[in-house]
Amino acid sequence: MHIFLKSAGIWLIYYSVSVLALFGHEPEMQLPFGHPHAQQSVEGHVHLGWESSYFSEGRDSLDGDSLFVGSFEMGWKHLAGGVWYGYSPDRRYDELQLTLALTQSIGDFEFYGGFTHLRFPFDGSYDNEIGAGVVWSGLPMDVELSADLYYSFDADGYFAEISASREFSITDRLSLNVAVLFGINQGYVTDGHDGANNIALRLGLGFALSDSVTVTVHTTYSWALGKDAGSPGDDYLIDFCHWGVGLQWAF
Numbered sequence: 001m002h003i004f005l006k007s008a009g010i011w012l013i014y015y016s017v018s019v020l021a022l023f024g025h026e027p028e029m030q031l032p033f034g035h036p037h038a039q040q041s042v043e044g045h046v047h048l049g050w051e052s053s054y055f056s057e058g059r060d061s062l063d064g065d066s067l068f069v070g071s072f073e074m075g076w077k078h079l080a081g082g083v084w085y086g087y088s089p090d091r092r093y094d095e096l097q098l099t100l101a102l103t104q105s106i107g108d109f110e111f112y113g114g115f116t117h118l119r120f121p122f123d124g125s126y127d128n129e130i131g132a133g134v135v136w137s138g139l140p141m142d143v144e145l146s147a148d149l150y151y152s153f154d155a156d157g158y159f160a161e162i163s164a165s166r167e168f169s170i171t172d173r174l175s176l177n178v179a180v181l182f183g184i185n186q187g188y189v190t191d192g193h194d195g196a197n198n199i200a201l202r203l204g205l206g207f208a209l210s211d212s213v214t215v216t217v218h219t220t221y222s223w224a225l226g227k228d229a230g231s232p233g234d235d236y237l238i239d240f241c242h243w244g245v246g247l248q249w250a251f
Contacts, residue, residue, distance in 0.1 A: 041076070042074065042075070042076045043074065043075050043076070043250070043251070044072070044073060044074040044075070044250070044251050045071075045072070045073050045248060045249065045250050045251075046070075046071070046072050046248070046249045046251075047069070047070065047071045047072075047246055047247070047248045047249075048068075048069070048070050048246060048247050048248075049068070049069045049070075049216070049244055049245060049246030049247070050066060050067070050068055050069070050244060050245055050246070051066060051067045051068075051069060051242065051243075051244040052066055052242045052243050052244060053065070053066065053067075053240070053242035054066075054067045054086070054088070055220060055222065055242050057159055057183065057185060057188065057189055057192075057197065057198075058183050058185075058197045058198025058200070058222055058224060058225075058237055059189070059236040059237050059238075060236045060238060060240050060242070061236055062088055062090070062091065062093060063236060065088050065090035065091050065093075066088065066089065066090055067086050067087070067088050067093075068086065068087050068088075068089065069084065069085070069086045069087075069246075070084075070085050071083065071084040071085070078102055078103050078104060079100075079101075079102060079103075080099075080100075080101045080102075080103065080114075081098075081099060081100045081101070082098075082099050083096070083097070083098055083099075084096070084097040084099070085097075092122045093120075093122060094120070094121055094122055095118065095119070095120055096118070096119040096120075096121065097116055097117070097118050097119075098116065098117045098119075099114055099115070099116045099117075100114055100115055101113065101114030101115075102114065107138070108136055108137050108138030109134055109135070109136055109137075109138075110134065110135045110137075111132075111133070111134050112131075112132065112133055112134075113130070113131070113132040113133075114130070114131055114132075115128070115129070115130055115131075116128070116129045116130075116131065116150075127152055127153065127154040127155075128152075128153045128154070129150050129151060129152050129153065130150070130151050131148065131149065131150035131151070132148070132149055132150075133146060133147060133148035133149065134146065134147055141166065142166055142167070143164055143165070143166050144164070144165050144166070145162075145163070145164050146161075146162070146163050146164075146165075147160070147161070147162050147163075148160065148161050148163075149161075150188075151188075152188055155187060155188050155189075155190045156187060156190075157185075157186055157187020157188040157189075157190060158186050158187065158188050159183065159184070159185055159186070159188035159189070159197075160183070160184045160186070161181050161182065161183045161184070162181065162182045163179055163180065163181035163182070164179065164180050164181075165177060165178065165179035165180075166178050166179075172208075173207055173208045174205065174206070174207050174208075175205070175206045176203070176204070176205055177202075177203070177204040177205075177206075178201075178202070178203055179201075179202045179203075179204075180199070180200070180201055180202075181199070181200050181202070182196075182198075182199050183196075183197040183198045183199070183200075184196060184197055185197040189233040189234075190233065191231055191232045191233035192228070192231050192232075192233030192234045192237065193226055193227070193228040193231050193233075193234055195226055196225040196226050197224075197225055197226070197237070198222050198223060198224055198225055198237065199222070199223050199225060200220050200221065200222040200223070201220065201221050202218065202219070202220040203218065203219055203220075204216065204217070204218035204219075205217045205218070212249055212250045212251060213247070213248070213249050213250075214247075214248045214250075215245075215246070215247055215248075216245065216246040216247075216248060217243070217244070217245050217246075218243060218244055219241065219242070219243040219244075220241065220242055220243070221239075221240070221241045222239065222240060222241075223239050224237045224238055224239055
């Protein structure tokens with residue numbers, strides 16, 4: 001199965017640590033983009049970052065190797081689209097994602113659905129995925145609950161995540177986000193076990209240098225669930241911690 005950061009996999013984490021405005025599993029469901037939102041005007045984001053590991057579907061997918069990431073996203077009304085690229089300086093691995101999404105808000109609920117085309121230039125392969133999710137912001141104490149699912153045509157399987165998050169404003173410029181997520185594999189990692197996959201705790205900080213530029217730092221600890229020693233796809237499903245830094249420009 002192709003490695004896919006949905007990550008990257010998280011509100012501040014989606015919004016500040018991954019990237020804003022487009023998709024996002026994760027408090028990282030591990031899409032590289034944040035959940036899409038309806039916008040009244042054209043809005044865009046550019047993000048550059050570095051990840052200590054490639055956290056994907058609860059796995060340390062590059063076996064401890066790091067990943068540089070960059071993205072560009074734009075959104076208008078109910079339409080959002082973006083380009084994401086990841087490159088590992090430690091091995092021959094890179095990944096390109098092109099995503100288009102539609103969004104709808106109803107009361108405290110936001111729904112999205114979209115399509116992602118993935119390219120892996122180093123090995124000449126590709127995949128197509130469809131994803132959908134819902135975010136509920138009507139819980140007490142400003143907690144947000146989300147459910148996301150994405151399906152791979154290449155693997156003929158899906159991965160789902162349920163997450164809860166809360167954002168705290170520490171100062172006018174500094175924000176903290178805390179998120180917990182639970183992942184379920186059902187054929188997406190084709191040679192991994194099906195069922196409960198992992199649970200993760202994620203912390204993210206965003207510091208606004210200006211109205212449009214934000215520096216982000218995040219860390220995530222993931223615990224493996226139901227690992228099958230006889231399944232090759234579970235080799236990298238381990239208990240591990242990773243972190244990342246980024247710079248984001250909104251316009």
